[in-house]
Amino acid sequence: MRAQAIANMTERYHIRLEKTEFIFSAAHFITYAGNVCERLHGHNYRVACEVAGPLDENQYVVDFIAVRDVLRVLTAQLDHHMLLPTEHPQIKVTTTEESVSVTFEDRRWEFPAEDCILLPVANTTTELLARHIGRRLLDELQQRLGQRPQLVRIEVDENNGQIAVCELAGE
Numbered sequence: 001m002r003a004q005a006i007a008n009m010t011e012r013y014h015i016r017l018e019k020t021e022f023i024f025s026a027a028h029f030i031t032y033a034g035n036v037c038e039r040l041h042g043h044n045y046r047v048a049c050e051v052a053g054p055l056d057e058n059q060y061v062v063d064f065i066a067v068r069d070v071l072r073v074l075t076a077q078l079d080h081h082m083l084l085p086t087e088h089p090q091i092k093v094t095t096t097e098e099s100v101s102v103t104f105e106d107r108r109w110e111f112p113a114e115d116c117i118l119l120p121v122a123n124t125t126t127e128l129l130a131r132h133i134g135r136r137l138l139d140e141l142q143q144r145l146g147q148r149p150q151l152v153r154i155e156v157d158e159n160n161g162q163i164a165v166c167e168l169a170g171e
Contacts (some may be wrong), residue, residue: 013061014052014151021072022047024079026117031090033157045126045131046157047075051141053150053170062141062149074133081117084126093118093119123141126164130156134168142170 027042049071051062084093084102094101102109102115121128134154142148148170157163 006132011119012052014050014065014153015067016048017051017067017071018046018048018063018155019068020025021068022075024075026078026081026083029085030125031088031104032051035090036103037107040054040109043158045075045078045129048155048157049090049137050153051149052153062145066141066144067137070137070144071133074136074140078117082111082115084116084118085121085124085128086118087120087122089122111146126156126158126162127166130154130164131168133141134166138168138170 015158023044023046025042025044027039027040029040031037038144049067051067053061054063082100085091090104092103095113095118098113100111100113100118102111103139119129119132121132131154133156134152137154138148138152150170151167153165153167155163155165
């Protein structure tokens with residue numbers, strides 16, 4: 001009877017990475033309620049990642065080291081930058097080689113170009129940062145390993161317990 005119960009069990013596997021090397025500090029502002037725009041401010045973001053899927057021929061969901069290395073690069077690229085959305089309908093971002101100008105209604109900011117990361121998101125919310133990181137992780141793992149994981153779950157903590165989560169199906 002016990003052997004039959006074990007045979008009928010469904011197994012699911014995932015790995016989780018949550019390391020201090022996946023912390024990045026960045027500045028941003030968001031808009032909400034149509035025309036409310038926060039003041040420019042920053043966070044020490046903490047990123048955690050889960051990757052789910054079947055076991056491969058090595059009995060891995062995915063190689064921890066590959067995920068760690070990609071996530072380290074992705075978070076390092078965001079570290080100590082101004083994060084700006086490029087798909088917001090009211091935030092206008094204009095770039096030159098030297099600077100990035102940003103306007104929202106009657107507000108205006110100017111930043112050195114090298115200090116900015118332009119993100120293909122509608123707003124630099126923690127939720128959309130999680131989605132951006134997750135999509136990039138899936139793309140990089142596909143390129144590095146030749147296959148996409150079934151599911152990636154990215155958590156971005158912006159303030160010691162204020163966490164946004166994005167789950168992305170890899171296929």
